[in-house]
Amino acid sequence: MSPDQAQAQGRLHDTDPVGIIDIGSNSVRLVVYERLTRSPTVLFNEKVLAGLGRGVGVTNRLADDSVERALAALRRFRFLATQAGAETLYVLATAAAREAENGPDFIREVQKITGAKVEVLSGRDEAERSAYGIISGIWRANGIAGDLGGGSLELVDVRGEEIGDGRTYPLGGLRLQDAAEDSVRKAEKIAADALDGCSLLDGGAGRAFYAIGGTWRSLARLYMFETGYPLKVMHHFAIPAGEALDFCRKVAREDLAGFEHIDVISRSRRALLPYGAAVMEQIIRRAQPTEVVMSALGVREGHLYKLLSKKERARDPLIAASEELAILRSRSPRHAGELADWTGRLFEVLEVEESADERRLRTAACLLADIGWRAHPDYRGEQSLNIIAHAAFIGIDHPGRAYLALANFYRHVGLIEEELSPWIRKLATTRLMERARILGSAFRVAYLISAAMPGVMPKTTVRRRNGELVLELPKDIADLDGERLRKRFSQLGRLMELSADVEIA
Incomplete structure (x- = not known):
């Protein structure tokens, strides 16, 4: 790893970048991924429309001009892959190179240029x-x-x-x-x-x-x-x-x-x-x-996924990506994990029903809850919403994206519907909107207790008592009690049609 890469704190460096050159019938593309992982992040991506497959069905040959265009692109891609630090390079070729009578000659040239064995994929x-x-x-x-x-x-x-x-x-x-x-x-x-x-x-x-x-x-x-x-x-x-x-x-x-x-x-x-x-x-x-x-x-x-261990394949790609973003952007990844546990217990107390998919969405939202802390306070909600809604996440549909973005938005802005962009209302279901409001309100309580640092949230307890929601603080953190905390906890209670109180154990 170069000194420049080691100093890039916005990168994850536990493994080296990996590159794939995909030689298709229409395009030739290089993609360099940050590392081999369950949720791969693209470091560099470029394609050239070489049109290798044009005319193959008629002539049974790769056209000379298409071949030259593809080889020129591959020379550039080989240099870029090295520049990006991708010492491991996979080269895949598909239908056109597989079926043309001059395909083997083309593949030999590709191997000379890339220095890598070309895997010609069958159908x-x-x-x-x-x-x-x-x-x-x-x-x-x-x-x-x-x-x-x-x-x-x-x-x-x-x-x-x-x-x-x-x-x-x-x-x-x-x-x-x-x-x-x-x-x-x-x-x-x-x-x-x-x-x-x-x-x-x-x-x-x-x-x-x-x-x-x-x-x-x-x-x-x-x-x-x-x-x-x-x-x-x-x-x-x-x-x-x-x-x-x-x-x-x-x-x-x-x-x-x-x-x-x-x-x-x-x-x-x-x-x-x-x-x-x-x-x-x-x-x-x-x-x-x-x-x-x-x-x-x-x-x-799919090629990268096939290379993963069985254990890595079994990971949830949304949670994996959210954990990585928490490491790169939050003040404490450990706190994000504690927040997921705390809100899980809270939802049980509030009797908020969650499907298995909604539970994983809530966990991801907790991991992402603090990624906007470096932004100006007036714009943290809006900026976090846009980052999450447009992030390169996988393993999530568009309503799920809306839920993650809304929970973070409510955390920073409060439950103010007037400030919410109408486009996101079109994506989130009513059920997800309601759960995002509850989770965002819970975030507003949690961060007043923890200051985004780990070790405090597990000490607290939330329970119901005769129609009242009670936040219990042990004596060693009793000084956290205050007017602002009580106000936000009361807002959470009202959202669930409950009175609310803070008590010292």
Whole structure:
């Protein structure tokens, strides 16, 4: 590790960075991750749209200009990976390099440039890594995952940690465009015929469809802007299946210039949008899922997940990421853990019902409760809300993000609804809003007792007595009692329609 890295206090350095070069049929990408962990954080990310798969279905060869573009990008990526400290570098290649007759020559050049062995993934390998990507990024996933690249479509069934059989179809955007001779109508027919006998899709009814790949992310991004969706975070963005079907049909059959927000999609991506929409439309028709859920994690993250130990895989990715943020930004990570225990006991006393997922959300909220302390006091609530809502978390859906952000907002601002941005109200359910208010109010009490330092909260007790909420302080911390603490504890009591008192044990 270089001296500069050792001095970067905003980094975690228990292991070295790891890099992955992903050579796809449309793009070539380098991603350097901070370390190999359950919730990987990206240090550097760059892609080049080399178009290696263009024409392969017709000529069976990688085009010379595409090869040159890809190799030039790889020379740059090799240098950047070294610069970022990624001594471990994995190189993955997919459909185009696998199927073209000059693919082996290309792979040899790649290995010379990168100095790393290239793993050429089979269709089954791609489906498996995509499934691992979903397991890594979607907590308790249950549905069919589809990874649409430039050359192929991989489908695989995912139920929790279990991966079913995978299927590969030649329906990648570039290949489909070539096969359909630039006709989206023909592409629809090709996709429909290819997927008609897919028994794997028979198991999709009533479950989610997890969409992976740059073309489908661009499609979802356009939908976000066209519908005015308030949170521009792609991972775990969910679209009801019926709405997704209608939107895909519109993108496939109408002039893209007629979309008001088409400029949010890069020009290099637009040509493949109708083909990605055509494939998605046929999948929804065939599988009948409840919703389409976008995944920002795919083959690369699935590869990392496969490298983890069994113990590390079993960790909750949301809690892992929240713990890391607590280490990097809070005044005391140990206090954050004590806060999770204290609020758990408090919710039991208050008889606040929590599902298993709501308990993990509350734990994450406690770990994140103090990350905004360096901000100006007048803006801590707003800044913390935005950091949490837009953080690169995995293992959490958008309503869950809203809950975490709201609890922190209420902690700093108080239970003042007028100051709350209307966009977040659209994301959080009424149930989560209520629990965020209770948790935020509990935070306001806890930090007056602890001053954000560990060792004090476990000494206190909260109990109910004849319709009254009682906060009990032992004699050795009796001096913490005061008017401000009593006022905030009374606010918590009123929220639960209880009187409240502070007593010295």
